[in-house]
Amino acid sequence: MTSHLLARRSTVVGFVIVVVLATVALFASWLAPHDPTLVDPVRAFAGPSAKHWLGTDNLGRDLLSRLIYGARWSLGLVLVATCLIMSAGLAVGVAAGYVGGVVDDVLMRLVDTILSVPSLLLGLAIVGTLGPGIESLMIGLASIWWVSYARVVRGLVIALRERDFVDAARALGATDGRIVVRHILPGILPAIAVLASLEMGELVLAISGLSFLGLGAQPPTPEWGAMLNDGRSFFFTAPQLMLYPGLVISVAVLGFNLLGDGLRDALDPAEASPIKGVGS
Amino acid sequence: MKVRTSASALLVLLAAGACGSPAGDARAPRRLVVAAPGDGFGLGGDAELGLYPINTNIYEPLTRLSFDYRPEPMLATRWELLPPNTWRFHLRSGVRFHDGSPLTAEAVRWTMERMARRGSGSTGIAPGSTRAVDDSTVDITPVFSNRRLPEQLVHPVYSIMARGSDPARHPIGTGPFRFAEYRASSHITVTRFDGYWGDGSLLPGITFRFVPDPATRVLSLRARDVDIVAEFPREVSDPRVVRSPVSGYEVLNVTIHGRRPYDLGSDRAIRRAIAAAVDRVRIARDVWSGAADPTPTVVPAAMLGAFASRIRGVDHDPAAARAILDSAGWRVGADGIRERRGRRLRLTLVVGFPNPHIHRPMPELMQSALREIGIELHIAQVPDDAAYQARIRTGEGDLWAEAGGQNDANPCFLTHLLFYSGPRLRPSGYARLFAPGPSLDRFVDACRNAVTREDAERSAAEAERVLVDEEIIVIPLAATRRVWGLGDRVRGFDPHPSSLSQRWERVSLR
Numbered sequence: 011m012t013s014h015l016l017a018r019r020s021t022v023v024g025f026v027i028v029v030v031l032a033t034v035a036l037f038a039s040w041l042a043p044h045d046p047t048l049v050d051p052v053r054a055f056a057g058p059s060a061k062h063w064l065g066t067d068n069l070g071r072d073l074l075s076r077l078i079y080g081a082r083w084s085l086g087l088v089l090v091a092t093c094l095i096m097s098a099g100l101a102v103g104v105a106a107g108y109v110g111g112v113v114d115d116v117l118m119r120l121v122d123t124i125l126s127v128p129s130l131l132l133g134l135a136i137v138g139t140l141g142p143g144i145e146s147l148m149i150g151l152a153s154i155w156w157v158s159y160a161r162v163v164r165g166l167v168i169a170l171r172e173r174d175f176v177d178a179a180r181a182l183g184a185t186d187g188r189i190v191v192r193h194i195l196p197g198i199l200p201a202i203a204v205l206a207s208l209e210m211g212e213l214v215l216a217i218s219g220l221s222f223l224g225l226g227a228q229p230p231t232p233e234w235g236a237m238l239n240d241g242r243s244f245f246f247t248a249p250q251l252m253l254y255p256g257l258v259i260s261v262a263v264l265g266f267n268l269l270g271d272g273l274r275d276a277l278d279p280a281e282a283s284p285i286k287g288v289g290s
Numbered sequence: 291m292k293v294r295t296s297a298s299a300l301l302v303l304l305a306a307g308a309c310g311s312p313a314g315d316a317r318a319p320r321r322l323v324v325a326a327p328g329d330g331f332g333l334g335g336d337a338e339l340g341l342y343p344i345n346t347n348i349y350e351p352l353t354r355l356s357f358d359y360r361p362e363p364m365l366a367t368r369w370e371l372l373p374p375n376t377w378r379f380h381l382r383s384g385v386r387f388h389d390g391s392p393l394t395a396e397a398v399r400w401t402m403e404r405m406a407r408r409g410s411g412s413t414g415i416a417p418g419s420t421r422a423v424d425d426s427t428v429d430i431t432p433v434f435s436n437r438r439l440p441e442q443l444v445h446p447v448y449s450i451m452a453r454g455s456d457p458a459r460h461p462i463g464t465g466p467f468r469f470a471e472y473r474a475s476s477h478i479t480v481t482r483f484d485g486y487w488g489d490g491s492l493l494p495g496i497t498f499r500f501v502p503d504p505a506t507r508v509l510s511l512r513a514r515d516v517d518i519v520a521e522f523p524r525e526v527s528d529p530r531v532v533r534s535p536v537s538g539y540e541v542l543n544v545t546i547h548g549r550r551p552y553d554l555g556s557d558r559a560i561r562r563a564i565a566a567a568v569d570r571v572r573i574a575r576d577v578w579s580g581a582a583d584p585t586p587t588v589v590p591a592a593m594l595g596a597f598a599s600r601i602r603g604v605d606h607d608p609a610a611a612r613a614i615l616d617s618a619g620w621r622v623g624a625d626g627i628r629e630r631r632g633r634r635l636r637l638t639l640v641v642g643f644p645n646p647h648i649h650r651p652m653p654e655l656m657q658s659a660l661r662e663i664g665i666e667l668h669i670a671q672v673p674d675d676a677a678y679q680a681r682i683r684t685g686e687g688d689l690w691a692e693a694g695g696q697n698d699a700n701p702c703f704l705t706h707l708l709f710y711s712g713p714r715l716r717p718s719g720y721a722r723l724f725a726p727g728p729s730l731d732r733f734v735d736a737c738r739n740a741v742t743r744e745d746a747e748r749s750a751a752e753a754e755r756v757l758v759d760e761e762i763i764v765i766p767l768a769a770t771r772r773v774w775g776l777g778d779r780v781r782g783f784d785p786h787p788s789s790l791s792q793r794w795e796r797v798s799l800r
Contacts, residue, residue, distance in 0.1 A: 049658035051576035068525060069577075069651055069658075142671065229654045229669055242505040243523050243650070246512065 021272025027265025035081040044072035046079040047230040055248050067237075067251055068244060076232035077258055083233040084262070087144065087226075088213045092206050094152035099159020100202070104190055106160065107167025118164070121157045129154045133216070137225045147226040151216060155209070162205055166198040204277050208270035211263040218259050234259050320799055321479070321495040322780075325516040327645055328502040329475045330675065336408065337458040339472050342447050343644070344498055344520075346480045347794050348388075349449030349463030352379050352398070353440050355791040357535065359593055361440045361699045365393060365450055365464065369440050376431040377439050383426060385487045387452040388468040395422035400453040402430065412706040413442050435739050438746065441699035446790050466491045466795040475500055491795040492782065504647045511775045517799065519775035520789065524581040525650060533581055534772035536590045537787030538695035540582065540652065542568075542639070542765040545723050547685050554637060555688050559618040561762040564637075564689070565604035566611035567659045573652060574768045582768035588754055590769055590787070593701045595744065597751035601758050603766060611663040620664065628664035635665050640687035642672035643679075648693045652767065656689075682719045690723075693770065697788045701750035702737035709757060709764075710734045726761045 016022060034041060043063070050070035057065045064073040106117040124132070133150045140146035170176060171194065179189050220226040221235030229236070234255040241251025330343040340346035352366040366379040385393035402420035410416070414432025421429045432439060442448070452462035461469045466488065467480035481495035499516060501507045504523045510516045511530065522531050544555040544564065554560050570584040585591060586603025594601075620628035620635050628635040637660070641653050657667040670687065672678050681687060694704070711725035712735060730753050737749035757764040772789050779800040786792045 047658065047661075049655055051572055051655070054576065069654060224671070228671070230657055243508065243526050245505065245509075247527060 018272050018275070020268045021276075024265045024268025024270075024272060027261060028269050031081050031085060031262055031265065034078055035085045038079045038082045042072075042075035042078040044075040046071060046075040046232040048072070049230075055244075064254060065250060067240065068248070071230075073250070073254055076237060077234070077254055079232040080234045080237060080255065080258070081262075083227060083231055084214060084217060084235070084259075087148070087217050087233070088210055091148055091151045091155070091213055091217065092210060094148060095155040095159055095209075096202065096206060098152060098156035100163055100195075102156065102160040103163025104167055104194065107164035108171055108186070108190060108194065110168075114164070117160070121160055124154065124157045133220070134223075134225070137220060142225045142228060144227055144231075147217065147220055150220070150225075151213070155213075158209075159202070159205065163198060163202065166201055167194055170194050170197045200277055204270065204273045207266060207273050211266035211270065214259060214262050214266065234262075319494050321497055322493050322518065322794070322797060322799060323516045324496060324498045324518045324520060325501040325507040325510050326498045327500075327504075327507075327521045327647075328674070329500040331472070331474075331478070338447075339457060339459070339461045340467075340469055340478055340480060341449060341457065341461065342790065344478070345446045345790050345792060346469075346478060346496065346498060347465040347467045348461050348469055348480060349446065349451065350465050351443055351446060351449045352381075353444045355444040355697070355699055355786075355788055357787060359590070359696065359699050359787070361444050364444075365398075371437070372429070375435050376429050378423070379428050379430070381426040381428065382487065385464050386485050387455075387464055388462045388483055388485075389452055389455075390485070391452060393450065393464055394425050394453075395428040396425075397453045398422070398428045398450055401449075401451045404451070405448065411442075411447075412703070412710070413439060413448075437740060438700040438702070438738055442703065443698075444791070445698040467496065470495065486795075489795065492798040493794070496794055502645070508775065511777060514777060517777040517780050518783065521648060522773040522775040523647070523650065524578045524770070524773055527579070528775060530775050530777070532774050532776055532783065532785055534774075534785035534789075535787045536583055536585075536592070536769045537772055537789075538693060538770040539585075539588050539590070540573075540649070540691070540693050540767040540770050541588055542656070542767065543690040543692060543720075543724050544763050544765065545685060545688050545690070546726070546761075546763060547723050549685060552638065552685060552688050554635070557618065558762065559614050560635075561765075562604060563611040563614040563618075563663060564660065564665070565762050565765045566607045566614070567663050567665075568604075568656070568765055568767060569606040569659065570603070570767055571606070573655060577651060577655065578768060578770070580771075581773050582770045585769040586758060586766055587769070588758065588764055588766050589696050589701065589704050589750075593696055593747070594751040594754070595701075595747040597748045600751045601755050603758055604762065608659075608663055615664060622664050626661065626664060627666045636668060637665060637688035638668045638670050638686070639689040639691060640670045640672060640678065640681055641691045642674065642677055642681070643690070643692050643694075644675050646671045646673065649691050653691060679719065682723065685723050695772075695788055695790070697790045701747050702734055702753055705730060705750065705753040705757065706734050706738065709753075724763050726756060726763055729760065730756045 048071060053066050053070035054068050055066065056062055062072050067073055102117050106114040133154045136153050137146045137150035140149060176189060176193055179193050217226060218235030221233050222239045224239060227233035227236040237255040238252055244251050326344050331337045331339050340348040350364050352364060353361040354364040356362045365382050365385060367382050369377055369379045372378050381393060381395060387393065399420045399422045402415055403417055406415050406417045406419060414434045414436045415430060416433045419431050419433065423429055430439065449463060451457055455462040466483055466486045468483040470479040470481045472478045477497050477499045479495060479497045482491040482493065484490065501510060504521065507519045508523065508526060511519045544561050545552050546556050548556040574582040574584040586601050587594060587598050591598035615628055620630045623629045639653055639656060641649050653669045657669060660667045672681055708720040709725050709730055711721045711727055712731040733749045733753035733756065737746050737753065740746035740749055758766060772785055774785055776783060781798045781800055782796045
């Protein structure tokens, strides 16, 4: 699979972008030249210099440092959101797919109901009701995003639960919990990982978008979407305040999408994965 | 041949376009389009379309606010006090409402009665306070002694309406513009009133478009979609802005109600430390350059005359702020935030009056300044004034960012309206959070009863001194100017210190 992955240049590019961004996020406190929240109005809108490579914003904060710490916040939030979404999606999808019957019917009608509401509106409503903030943002995103995972997981579980090795485990006296943990989950996790990598780009956009609307990260958090929002007023006088965070958001989304595409191709069902044609 | 025909047709079209539109525009004067911060008129029966919070000049009050904060004749040409507590107003003759009916004392009585039923603020006008003496004379007797009444009546909310009219649906006033159309969350349009008693409008009409987002207002001006932008962002430099004289204030009010978890402001040491952390000069000079002045007073210093110097404010001194907190037992924790007996020194700053945008970027500056002395500041941004007032009612906040304006000629208007807790006025939501009690109330009472302007200014200054220097309940940040963005075709726009008293009839488009 690794050779298959590395064979595509675009996948390598995506991988490099994601690794670089992850490294920047992990080592932000070493890499950032300044405190990203340090306010110094005297230096507001300073141009690029040896001290401030990308200049400063309207409060004199170092733009490069804010972008670097922004990687930690933006990608960290994506990671947390993905974990929440995967947990909920796996729990519901496994329950519906493995138990079946009434449980499956009830859970899937719930999924259908949520899917029938425009996700952006639902997310905005949830975050708006809970009030702006990172916690609300995570709850809002997890509330609308888990359903697509649940449907995929359910399909994968249904495909696996009738397989011979599952029957064999059952015949040997394995409990349902053991069958799920030891035999079902290992079979679906690669496909879920691909799905997660494909959705991460969208999550970056969603988180940035909600922060841009003032519903996500709050001042002085250097989150990329919030930085975009902060820079709007100065679009004509200091376009770099929007340009830089806009660029890094684009690059991050591009990286996740290229990597996700590569992973999907590498795990194509014709070769390895059962993801295609199941549940979606 | 075909190509030539097409080219000719194109030329004809271009010529028609070139001749048609500009010439047509020149012959028919265009309406002025103003981008206003938002639709604050509301939808209920209490709405006063075209009056507040955007004054479209449909209505006029008895007296009006001059550029130097004094009452001037408007619908009343003169007024006098009839002791002990009655104010007599003599109405201007020849004034007609937009429906053609004449301005009479009865219309004034009807307006004042309506206002009294809705709550007359700190004027003391109650049902039955107003009496028509004859067609052109009206007496107003507040329920408590109020020598400031003519200074208060300059506020547009006391404007005179046609008797029996419905200001929520079809407002009828005496102003240079008459109501034409209102669409909620979209716009309000007024047209020239040809029967106006004064110099009529130079414009055929004005459309006030509601554009809540400040960046969008700026872009609208640049795209020439609008001619004038109200509340142009203070932190954005642009050659097209004009600024009014100092007219408003940016302050932080500190909650002293003492209820957990918002009880930290009850500690005077914390209030003093917060005030000492504020660098007023930096905020005014470096952040709102040109749109604000550093000042220790709340209302514009001009309102307090020579007595403004009695208010000193707390000097910027972060070292002193740290020392105050140290001696109060607040120790710096591992992350730089102070703690005492397991409680973190964390405050909530509520931002939203009159809207969250106008304060930018002050909340982040405060966050940074307070963190330097070991106070964690959480910024709670609420979307609008209504949400802000709801939060005031619950008292859920430690600090409250307020950008207000001096909209009348009464030097003690703010202290009376927001911080007075005496028996003469039903305590406001603000008073429950911020009122210090008798130490302030006695000066407000003295101001309200002061016979001379000088005495009123002296008492008003003393009341502010209690708030700012003694109790440190109000922390002034800056004296602010109204900032407008003007398109290049606008002529004759003279920004009034109070945007509520802005006049539009002398504005024209080139």
